Amino acid sequence: MSKKKALKLVGQLEKLQEEMLKAQERLGEETIEVTAGGGAVKVVIDGHQRLRSITISPEVVNPEDVELLQDLILIAVNEAIERAQALAAEKLSSIVGGIEVPGLNF
Numbered sequence: 001m002s003k004k005k006a007l008k009l010v011g012q013l014e015k016l017q018e019e020m021l022k023a024q025e026r027l028g029e030e031t032i033e034v035t036a037g038g039g040a041v042k043v044v045i046d047g048h049q050r051l052r053s054i055t056i057s058p059e060v061v062n063p064e065d066v067e068l069l070q071d072l073i074l075i076a077v078n079e080a081i082e083r084a085q086a087l088a089a090e091k092l093s094s095i096v097g098g099i100e101v102p103g104l105n106f
Contacts, residue, residue: 016095019095020095030087040072051077
């Protein structure tokens with residue numbers, strides 16, 4: 001590879017890295033809201049897969065059926081994580097445009 005081509009490739013990689021960092025920052029500003037149990041449990045998660053809030057409807061709080069509440073929370077959190085992962089993959093894959101980079105799955 002010529003020096004000119006190598007420098008061009010380095011420049012492209014630096015630009016790609018900058019775009020990836022900006023996209024990752026924007027992901028932190030995006031939120032995904034998921035409900036379970038017909039709205040009994042609501043989870044809000046950001047694009048970095050950090051929980052922002054969990055809201056539990058008072059009607060679903062039954063001390064004699066704690067398992068139901070636990071299940072609803074698990075369902076909502078897991079779905080929110082899956083949606084956040086899909087959002088991240090969509091946003092970041094549009095930047096790399098199908099480039100195969102070892103260790104990155106887009």
